[in-house]
Amino acid sequence: MAQYSRVSGTVGLITLQNPPVNALCAAVRQGIVEMLKKALSDSKVKSVVICGQNGIFCGGADIKEFGMNMSGPPLVQVIHAIEDANKPMVAAIEGVALGGGLELALGCHYRIAHSKARLGLPEVILGLLPAAGGTQRLPRLIGVPAALDLITTGRHVIAAEALQLGIVDQVTDHKTVDAAVKLAQSVAGKPLDARRISTYPCARPSDLDALFEGEMQKVRQRARGAIAPVACVQAVQAAATLPYTQGIEREKELMVTLFTSGQARALQYLFFSQRAVSKWSTPSGARWDTSKPGPIHKVAVIGLGTMGRGITVALAQTGLSVVAVETQEKQLMGAKKAVSNMLEQGAKRRGVAPTLDKISYSPNIQAIADADLVIEAVFEDMALKKQVFQQLAAVCKPGTFLCTNTSSLDVDQLASQTRSPELVVGMHFFAPAHVMKLLEVVYGPRTSPQAVATAMELGKKMGKVSVAVGNCQGFVGNRMLKLYLEQAFFLLEEGATPELVDRALEEFGFAMGVFRMSDLSGLDVGWKVRKGLMLGETDVSSGQSARIRQGCRYSPLGDLLCEQGRFGQKTGQGWYQYDKPGGRVASSDPWLHSFLESYRAKHGLVARHIDHQEVLERCLYAMINEGFRILEEGIAAGPEDIDVIYVFGYSWPRHRGGPMFYADMVGLAKVLERLEHYQQAHPDVPYLQPCSLLRRLVASGSPPIQRWREVIKKPHSQL
Numbered sequence: 040m041a042q043y044s045r046v047s048g049t050v051g052l053i054t055l056q057n058p059p060v061n062a063l064c065a066a067v068r069q070g071i072v073e074m075l076k077k078a079l080s081d082s083k084v085k086s087v088v089i090c091g092q093n094g095i096f097c098g099g100a101d102i103k104e105f106g107m108n109m110s111g112p113p114l115v116q117v118i119h120a121i122e123d124a125n126k127p128m129v130a131a132i133e134g135v136a137l138g139g140g141l142e143l144a145l146g147c148h149y150r151i152a153h154s155k156a157r158l159g160l161p162e163v164i165l166g167l168l169p170a171a172g173g174t175q176r177l178p179r180l181i182g183v184p185a186a187l188d189l190i191t192t193g194r195h196v197i198a199a200e201a202l203q204l205g206i207v208d209q210v211t212d213h214k215t216v217d218a219a220v221k222l223a224q225s226v227a228g229k230p231l232d233a234r235r236i237s238t239y240p241c242a243r244p245s246d247l248d249a250l251f252e253g254e255m256q257k258v259r260q261r262a263r264g265a266i267a268p269v270a271c272v273q274a275v276q277a278a279a280t281l282p283y284t285q286g287i288e289r290e291k292e293l294m295v296t297l298f299t300s301g302q303a304r305a306l307q308y309l310f311f312s313q314r315a316v317s318k319w320s321t322p323s324g325a326r327w328d329t330s331k332p333g334p335i336h337k338v339a340v341i342g343l344g345t346m347g348r349g350i351t352v353a354l355a356q357t358g359l360s361v362v363a364v365e366t367q368e369k370q371l372m373g374a375k376k377a378v379s380n381m382l383e384q385g386a387k388r389r390g391v392a393p394t395l396d397k398i399s400y401s402p403n404i405q406a407i408a409d410a411d412l413v414i415e416a417v418f419e420d421m422a423l424k425k426q427v428f429q430q431l432a433a434v435c436k437p438g439t440f441l442c443t444n445t446s447s448l449d450v451d452q453l454a455s456q457t458r459s460p461e462l463v464v465g466m467h468f469f470a471p472a473h474v475m476k477l478l479e480v481v482y483g484p485r486t487s488p489q490a491v492a493t494a495m496e497l498g499k500k501m502g503k504v505s506v507a508v509g510n511c512q513g514f515v516g517n518r519m520l521k522l523y524l525e526q527a528f529f530l531l532e533e534g535a536t537p538e539l540v541d542r543a544l545e546e547f548g549f550a551m552g553v554f555r556m557s558d559l560s561g562l563d564v565g566w567k568v569r570k571g572l573m574l575g576e577t578d579v580s581s582g583q584s585a586r587i588r589q590g591c592r593y594s595p596l597g598d599l600l601c602e603q604g605r606f607g608q609k610t611g612q613g614w615y616q617y618d619k620p621g622g623r624v625a626s627s628d629p630w631l632h633s634f635l636e637s638y639r640a641k642h643g644l645v646a647r648h649i650d651h652q653e654v655l656e657r658c659l660y661a662m663i664n665e666g667f668r669i670l671e672e673g674i675a676a677g678p679e680d681i682d683v684i685y686v687f688g689y690s691w692p693r694h695r696g697g698p699m700f701y702a703d704m705v706g707l708a709k710v711l712e713r714l715e716h717y718q719q720a721h722p723d724v725p726y727l728q729p730c731s732l733l734r735r736l737v738a739s740g741s742p743p744i745q746r747w748r749e750v751i752k753k754p755h756s757q758l
């Protein structure tokens with residue numbers, strides 16, 4: 040797990056060996072200790088280089104070990120042994136030096152990095168802090184403000200910035216290990232006292248208290264209930280105010296709190312889930328490792344409204360050739376300008392050249408004839424989309440993959456408009472499509488494994504977290520969201536206010552409560568969908584029938600607001616009021632409160648007291664229950680898929696892992712019991728009936744989420 044050799048006669052070379060990222064598992068840590076002893080006891084060796092095999096220095100502590108009983112020498116001690124060495128130790132950083140990997144490098148006396156290397160302390164993203172001395176050494180090396188930035192955000196820096204910050208001593212464009220050996224030779228025999236970072240005093244800015252107070256405030260606001268960023272600030276504060284040995288004790292104490300918190304578990308689960316979703320499978324047995332994507336060189340986008348423009352930008356950024364088609368001349372002109380602006384802004388941010396020349400624009404659908412893949416992004420209307428698919432079938436060359444950007448329409452119906460339904464796949468992008476990370480790849484019953492693989496691969500190229508899901512009303516994300524929204528409406532009918540519901544959800548960790556979010560995205564969006572489903576008409580007589588649709592409880596509240604022209608922020612009024620149309624700051628609206636009162640009076644509803652717990656249970660357990668149905672039907676392959684969709688597409692608080700992970704944390708028996716309770720209280724809401732998969736999981740002893748797949752019955756749909 041760590042190899043030793045002597046190079047150039049006098050330099051000991053320790054190579055970390057643990058593919059793919061040389062994570063510091065127990066065997067690697069043990070290996071370093073043993074190889075270090077060898078190097079230090081070899082009288083011919085005057086200095087030592089540490090590197091990682093296969094061009095990667097080190098991806099940090101082995102995250103898989105965090106869920107197990109730890110063995111082997113603790114990393115903090117390994118690093119002390121390196122720092123205490125009486126021969127110069129040089130870290131040769133290629134690829135990445137992250138987390139424990141960078142901490143290991145900070146224990147060395149010198150650091151040299153390849154110009155393409157990335158360095159960082161991303162532990163905070165895993166709900167932890169850099170507990171192998173990172174919180175104590177980094178501020179001593181680069182100062183408190185810069186260290187706070189890196190440690191509380193977890194952001195990576197490239198070598199040039201690391202050099203500027205003083206994290207590395209040299210950057211090379213050549214072979215890093217060769218350059219490190221040269222450096223090691225040049226410093227052999229030089230005194231080391233001034234190279235041991237733990238002995239440096241931590242520079243204290245004069246306004247230290249104010250600095251930490253401000254930082255704490257900023258971090259708490261951003262963290263939305265996550266505890267790791269706060270602990271990171273506390274650990275750096277210890278570096279600035281305590282001697283090193285006491286600082287290390289404080290770092291450990293804070294780490295123990297984080298390590299044993301549910302939040303760290305949630306965030307580490309998400310780390311692995313994000314990677315697991317790329318290893319997709321379908322109920323009929325199609326899989327990521329047996330399905331080869333088709334070759335894609337040229338992609339077309341049809342329809343250049345908001346979604347089409349974002350998709351065009353995201354595609355052009357991959358370097359693929361893009362044909363962007365918009366039949367309305369005025370819209371086409373506007374789109375050209377908007378897409379160019381977005382590309383230029385994005386390129387400026389990333390310090391690269393804009394890829395404007397990758398796009399050709401046309402008002403004519405014939406322009407897509409030689410595209411390998413087409414993404415239809417016209418208005419969300421089945422009749423219109425069907426028409427476009429008929430045109431695509433006529434114009435495209437044989438074998439072209441036909442994708443539809445839809446948030447809820449039946450992908451299979453669209454496939455029926457073509458001669459090759461196996462080439463049709465849904466690509467549900469989230470607005471703004473060039474920014475949002477999530478992509479739902481929706482396969483229908485006739486979609487070929489190759490079409491799924493191609494859409495997943497394209498999503499990856501576009502930098503998306505892509506999740507393959509089965510075709511159903513709303514797919515995974517919007518199907519669950521519908522019930523979340525509906526419960527929020529019911530709570531208003533029963534006596535809650537938008538403010539109360541939003542506060543409960545925001546305290547839980549959502550960036551915005553459901554009503555503030557609806558105002559932002561536009562109430563008319565859901566209204567159109569409901570009307571399409573024959574739900575959103577309110578000209579039914581008052582009394583109970585106005586609140587019943589298709590035999591189930593229904594709340595027309597959202598429809599009634601839309602009928603008043605209250606579409607949210609865009610009209611300056613929705614569930615809240617805004618200072619002007621397009622205004623962003625929501626304030627309580629007395630009109631809305633009296634509207635709710637008269638609505639309740641009209642329908643004979645008596646307002647009752649509703650607390651935060653009920654808001655959370657009703658809104659979240661309803662969607663979780665639907666998540667179990669989705670798993671049972673095989674629409675999502677596993678709970679990880681649902682959780683990744685919710686975290687990356689719906690702002691679910693990351694430190695709570697996702698709705699299914701949250702259910703596991705709460706306890707499945709408790710979720711079941713509360714659903715039974717609410718179902719009894721609301722028998723006219725059939726979806727509150729607990730899903731049979733949930734019952735089966737509880738009956739089989741509530742296994743941890745990693746073992747749910749064993750209980751999920753093999754579903755029957757075919758791919």
Ligand SMILES: CCCCCCCC/C=C\C/C=C/C(=O)SCCNC(=O)CCNC(=O)[C@H](O)C(C)(C)COP(=O)(O)OP(=O)(O)OC[C@H]1O[C@@H](n2cnc3c(N)ncnc32)[C@H](O)[C@@H]1OP(=O)(O)O
Pocket residue numbers: 059060062098099100101102103114115135137138139140161162165167168169170171294295298311314315
């Ligand atoms: C009671 C208290 C006791 C406390 C004791 C705790 C002691 C801890 C001491 C010190 C604290 C240090 C903590 C850490 O170091 S935490 C880890 C910090 N590092 C990271 O967060 C980096 C995570 N990895 C990445 O960001 C990326 O993987 C990458 C940039 C390194 C490479 O990206 P890419 O090329 O895109 O590959 P993948 O992401 O797909 O990864 C490939 C493969 O490797 C697995 N993997 C990656 N990093 C790790 C890791 N650190 N540990 C374990 N496994 C890792 C990843 O899961 C993939 O696996 P696959 O899907 O099975 O292929």
